[in-house]
Amino acid sequence: KLVENNYAASIFDMGDLISYEHYLLNILQNFTNDLQKRVDTIEYYLEMVGYDEEEELPTDPIESFRIIRRLYSDYSNWVWYLEQQPWETSVEHIIAIAPQMPTEKDIGEANRGLKLIQLVYSLPTRHMAEGVLQNIHHNTSLNAMECYTIAKDMAKNNELKFAVEWLNVGVEKYMEDRENEDLYTQLGVPLVSFYELLAEIENALGSRNLAMNELQAALKEWPEKVSLSRAQSRLQMDIRIGKEPKKKKDFITGVYQQCCTWECRPNKKLYCLYITSYFLRYAPLKMEVLSLDPYMVIYHDVVSERDIISIKNLSKHGLSRAKTYGADGALKEDPDRTTKGSWLNDEHEVIRKMTQLTQAMTNFALDKSEDFQVMNYGIGGYYGIHFDFLGYSKKDKERLPDRMATAIFYLSNVPQGGATVFPSLNVSIFPKKGSALIWYNLDHKGDGDRRTGHSACPTIVGSRWVMTKWISEEEEVLGGHV
Numbered sequence: 001k002l003v004e005n006n007y008a009a010s011i012f013d014m015g016d017l018i019s020y021e022h023y024l025l026n027i028l029q030n031f032t033n034d035l036q037k038r039v040d041t042i043e044y045y046l047e048m049v050g051y052d053e054e055e056e057l058p059t060d061p062i063e064s065f066r067i068i069r070r071l072y073s074d075y076s077n078w079v080w081y082l083e084q085q086p087w088e089t090s091v092e093h094i095i096a097i098a099p100q101m102p103t104e105k106d107i108g109e110a111n112r113g114l115k116l117i118q119l120v121y122s123l124p125t126r127h128m129a130e131g132v133l134q135n136i137h138h139n140t141s142l143n144a145m146e147c148y149t150i151a152k153d154m155a156k157n158n159e160l161k162f163a164v165e166w167l168n169v170g171v172e173k174y175m176e177d178r179e180n181e182d183l184y185t186q187l188g189v190p191l192v193s194f195y196e197l198l199a200e201i202e203n204a205l206g207s208r209n210l211a212m213n214e215l216q217a218a219l220k221e222w223p224e225k226v227s228l229s230r231a232q233s234r235l236q237m238d239i240r241i242g243k244e245p246k247k248k249k250d251f252i253t254g255v256y257q258q259c260c261t262w263e264c265r266p267n268k269k270l271y272c273l274y275i276t277s278y279f280l281r282y283a284p285l286k287m288e289v290l291s292l293d294p295y296m297v298i299y300h301d302v303v304s305e306r307d308i309i310s311i312k313n314l315s316k317h318g319l320s321r322a323k324t325y326g327a328d329g330a331l332k333e334d335p336d337r338t339t340k341g342s343w344l345n346d347e348h349e350v351i352r353k354m355t356q357l358t359q360a361m362t363n364f365a366l367d368k369s370e371d372f373q374v375m376n377y378g379i380g381g382y383y384g385i386h387f388d389f390l391g392y393s394k395k396d397k398e399r400l401p402d403r404m405a406t407a408i409f410y411l412s413n414v415p416q417g418g419a420t421v422f423p424s425l426n427v428s429i430f431p432k433k434g435s436a437l438i439w440y441n442l443d444h445k446g447d448g449d450r451r452t453g454h455s456a457c458p459t460i461v462g463s464r465w466v467m468t469k470w471i472s473e474e475e476e477v478l479g480g481h482v
C-alpha cells in the first residue's frame with residue numbers, strides 16, 4: 001500500500017528519510033564487505049592452486065593426485081559456495097522499507113521547492129548547482145544527474161529557459177565527472193539523454209537550428225543511438241515540409257518576490273512601547289507597532305526557549321499536511337501551502353499559557369477561537385498569498401463569525417528566507433524565535449480587509465516553525481463581550 005508521507009512539506013519529517021537512507025547504506029556496506037570476503041577466498045584458492053593460463057599435463061604422481069582430489073572434493077564445494085547468494089537477504093531487507101520511500105509526488109514537490117527558491121530570490125542556476133545560495137556557500141552541490149532531474153521537471157512544467165540552463169550546467173558537470181559515466185548510465189541518466197532533452201526543449205522554444213545542432217553533435221559522439229537518429233529525421237522532415245514548430249509559451253509561476261529578500265517597512269516612523277497587564281505584571285512586553293491601519297504589531301521575546309521546546313515536542317509527531325479551502329469550500333492539499341501542522345488545545349499547560357499570553361497581547365477573549373496550529377515548513381516551504389478571514393458574503397442569511405485577528409508566533413529563527421510578507425502594505429517580517437506578530441483581518445465594519453493579504457516566503461535554509469492562532473470574533477461581537 002502506498003504511504004503518503006509528504007516528505008517535502010516538512011523539514012522535520014525528513015528526519016525519517018535520513019534514518020531510512022542510513023539503513024540502506026548500512027545494508028550496501030555489509031553487502032560489499034560480504035562480497036569482498038568472497039573475492040578474497042576465491043583469489044586465495046586460485047593462488048593456492050597456482051592457477052596460470054598454460055594447460056600442462058602433470059609431471060609427477062603427487063601432482064596427479066592433487067588434481068583428482070581437487071576436482072573430486074573442492075569442485076562440489078565451489079558449486080555450493082557459488083549457489084549461496086549473499087544478496088538474497090540484502091534484497092529482503094531493502095524491500096522492507098519500500099512503502100516508506102519518497103514517491104513521484106515527493107520528488108515533484110522537492111523540485112518545486114527548489115524552483116520557488118530560485119525564482120523568488122533570483123538565484124543564478126550555476127550558483128544553486130554549486131550550493132551558493134544568496135552569496136552564502138553551503139557545503140553541498142548538485143551533480144550532473146541531479147541537474148538533469150531538475151531540468152526535466154522544469155521542462156515538464158514548461159519553464160523552458162530554466163530547463164535549458166539546468167541542462168547546460170548539467171552537461172558541464174558531466175564533463176568534469178566523466179569517470180563516473182558508467183555509474184550515471186547504470187542509474188538511468190547517460191550523457192546522451194542530456195542532448196536529447198536539450199534538442200526537444202530548443203525545438204519547443206522554436207529554435208530548430210539549435211535543436212538540429214544538438215542532435216548532430218550528439219550523433220557524432222553516439223552514432224549508434226537509434227533514438228537520436230529518429231529525433232533527427234523527424235526534425236528534418238518537419239523542416240522539409242515547412243511544418244511550424246508548436247511554440248510552447250515559456251511559463252513562470254507568478255509568485256510574489258518583493259520584500260522576501262529584504263525587510264520592508266512602511267516609511268512612517270512608528271513606535272515601540274512596553275505593555276503591562278495583570279497576567280504580565282512582572283514581565284512587561286516589548287511591543288513594536290508596524291501599522292495602525294490595519295492594526296499590526298510585533299511583540300518581541302514573548303515565548304521562552306523552554307516553552308518553545310515543549311510546544312515543538314507536543315506537535316512533532318503528529319504533523320500532517322496543512323490544507324486550505326478550495327473554491328468549492330472543501331479542505332484540500334494545496335501546492336501553494338507546503339507545510340505540515342498539528343493542532344494543539346488547552347489541555348496542555350504550555351498551551352494554556354499561550355492562550356493567556358495571546359489574550360494579554362490582544363485583549364480578546366479566545367474561548368470560541370480555533371486551536372493553536374503549530375507548523376513546520378518544508379523544502380522551499382511557503383504559503384502563497386491569502387487572507388485569513390473567511391469573508392462571508394453579505395447575502396449569507398446569518399453572518400457567521402469570522403477570523404477577526406491573527407497571531408503568529410515564531411518558534412525558530414530562519415537563517416535564510418521565510419519572511420512573512422504583506423504585499424499591499426509593503427511590510428515583511430523575518431522570523432525571530434520567540435516573537436509574535438499580531439494583526440487585524442477585519443475593518444471597522446467587520447468586513448474582510450483586503451490589505452491584509454499575506455504570504456510566507458519560501459524558506460531557503462532552516463527548519464521553519466511557527467504557531468498560528470486565528471482569533472474568532474464570535475466571543476467579542478456575537479457573544480456580547482464588547
Ligand SMILES: O=C(O)CCC(=O)C(=O)O
Pocket residue numbers: 383388408419420454455456466468
Ligand atoms: O508562516 C507564516 O509566516 C504565515 C502563516 C499564515 O499565514 C497562516 O497560518 O495563516
Ligand SMILES: [Fe+2]
Pocket residue numbers: 386387388406454
Ligand atoms: Fe495566514
